[in-house]
Amino acid sequence: xxxxxxxRSARKRTAIMDAATKAFMAKGYAGxxxxxxxxxxxxxxxTVYKHFTDKExxxxxxxxxxxxxxxxMVDLVADIPADAQALDENLTxxxxxxxxxxxxxxxxxxRRLIIANADTxxxxxxxxxEQGFERVLSTLATTFHHLADxxxxxxxxxxxxxxxFSGLLLWIPVNKAMFHGSPQHTQDELDRFAAAGVSAFLAxxx
Amino acid sequence: xxxxxxxRSARKRTAIMDAATKAFMAKGYAGxxxxxxxxxxxxxxxTVYKHFTDKExxxxxxxxxxxxxxxxMVDLVADIPADAQALDENLTxxxxxxxxxxxxxxxxxxRRLIIANADTxxxxxxxxxEQGFERVLSTLATTFHHLADxxxxxxxxxxxxxxxFSGLLLWIPVNKAMFHGSPQHTQDELDRFAAAGVSAFLAxxx
DNA sequence: CGTCAGTACTAGACAGTCTAGTTTTTTCGT
DNA sequence: ACGAAAAAACTAGACTGTCTAGTACTGACG
Numbered sequence: 001x002x003x004x005x006x007x008r009s010a011r012k013r014t015a016i017m018d019a020a021t022k023a024f025m026a027k028g029y030a031g032x033x034x035x036x037x038x039x040x041x042x043x044x045x046x047t048v049y050k051h052f053t054d055k056e057x058x059x060x061x062x063x064x065x066x067x068x069x070x071x072x073m074v075d076l077v078a079d080i081p082a083d084a085q086a087l088d089e090n091l092t093x094x095x096x097x098x099x100x101x102x103x104x105x106x107x108x109x110x111r112r113l114i115i116a117n118a119d120t121x122x123x124x125x126x127x128x129x130e131q132g133f134e135r136v137l138s139t140l141a142t143t144f145h146h147l148a149d150x151x152x153x154x155x156x157x158x159x160x161x162x163x164x165f166s167g168l169l170l171w172i173p174v175n176k177a178m179f180h181g182s183p184q185h186t187q188d189e190l191d192r193f194a195a196a197g198v199s200a201f202l203a204x205x206x
Numbered sequence: 207x208x209x210x211x212x213x214r215s216a217r218k219r220t221a222i223m224d225a226a227t228k229a230f231m232a233k234g235y236a237g238x239x240x241x242x243x244x245x246x247x248x249x250x251x252x253t254v255y256k257h258f259t260d261k262e263x264x265x266x267x268x269x270x271x272x273x274x275x276x277x278x279m280v281d282l283v284a285d286i287p288a289d290a291q292a293l294d295e296n297l298t299x300x301x302x303x304x305x306x307x308x309x310x311x312x313x314x315x316x317r318r319l320i321i322a323n324a325d326t327x328x329x330x331x332x333x334x335x336e337q338g339f340e341r342v343l344s345t346l347a348t349t350f351h352h353l354a355d356x357x358x359x360x361x362x363x364x365x366x367x368x369x370x371f372s373g374l375l376l377w378i379p380v381n382k383a384m385f386h387g388s389p390q391h392t393q394d395e396l397d398r399f400a401a402a403g404v405s406a407f408l409a410x411x412x
Numbered sequence: 413c414g415t416c417a418g419t420a421c422t423a424g425a426c427a428g429t430c431t432a433g434t435t436t437t438t439t440c441g442t
Numbered sequence: 443a444c445g446a447a448a449a450a451a452c453t454a455g456a457c458t459g460t461c462t463a464g465t466a467c468t469g470a471c472g
């Protein structure tokens with residue numbers, strides 16, 4: 001095993017994870033068979049079962065693996081320049097990135113996948129909410145707290161303000177996307193959502 | 207067929223619809239078998255297939271039937287007294303009812319059911335969104351428009367204001383409920399969400 | 413005689429196991 | 443360091459048991 005290459009076993013494992021992620025996202029938990037995954041990963045079924053004891057375990061693992069990708073989002077909301085002049089502009093930029101990220105097809109598919117199976121895997125939905133959703137919200141709340149300290153915002157409860165910020169932005173576009181198969185949002189529409197949401201937020205919290 | 211009693215065939219039909227609704231809500235589309243439905247409706251499987259050509263058709267029908275129940279919600283938001291003194295109070299009452307209605311277990315189950323199958327039945331999710339969701343929102347927008355005309359609110363785009371109102375209220379509690387199996391919201395929590403949401407809304411739009 | 417319950421049946425899918433033979437990785441004596 | 447042998451991982455596909463959509467038949471009931 002060199003530095004640039006993993007061992008065969010590890011390679012197969014990631015191939016299976018990738019294939020399973022793609023398959024589950026596209027066809028749901030029940031709609032995906034272990035044979036599908038094995039075929040898509042170009043791996044024998046036996047190998048799948050060597051790495052993951054059963055379908056449920058495999059599913060849990062691929063879902064939890066996606067929480068890593070939240071890091072980028074956390075970084076995004078971790079810091080906003082304390083510039084009173086450009087507050088509007090800075091928040092709007094954040095809002096745009098927020099909206100764009102959350103209306104990506106893969107993100108929406110993942111949301112649907114988890115929600116669809118929240119009954120069957122309650123602990124999984126809970127974990128994803130805590131580690132994905134709530135983590136971003138807490139970071140945003142801290143950021144708002146700083147801005148409030150510096151007198152740029154008037155915020156009693158930063159966590160609540162973070163809730164309101166995301167609610168103003170996301171409720172409509174995310175819902176629309178959840179119920180329709182595909183996103184169907186132009187960048188232009190998203191920008192308008194961002195501008196309107198930020199404007200309402202600042203009216204309430206500046 | 208008397209006035210108080212439907213024909214036997216129609217009675218069977220509604221029994222099947224009720225049973226299918228209950229079963230699909232509880233166990234999802236894939237998790238519910240036609241035998242389950244027949245047994246729960248106390249009807250033979252043949253009779254199920256007499257009324258509904260196949261499983262997909264049955265599913266589509268029970269989902270679309272639930273859009274009728276939105277009427278109550280439409281009535282709820284259709285009118286708000288134009289009383290400047292009590293605007294806060296009236297909006298808060300509306301918000302409370304909104305939140306309570308949308309965090310009912312059956313409503314959440316239905317949401318999950320439709321979202322889970324939005325890929326498989328895209329037209330169904332779309333129809334439900336249009337006839338359920340969007341209808342309430344439009345009514346609320348009209349109500350806001352009236353309030354704006356009477357000088358109680360300062361609203362440029364009533365539809366956007368309705369979006370913001372519901373986003374402020376619902377984003378967090380509905381999301382939490384979607385990802386966790388059960389609601390887990392006390393009435394007290396909901397009341398606090400309602401108060402905070404209305405307060406932010408009025409700060410932005412009064 | 414038509415409608416229905418009950419039940420048996422067809423045909424196919426799918427999770428998970430098993431076998432037999434191949435390839436890769438690790439171990440270890442020299 | 444080297445190469446053989448042991449160990450581990452892998453492939454391909456058959457196989458079991460179970461489940462399910464949808465069909466067909468039978469006998470009872472009104």
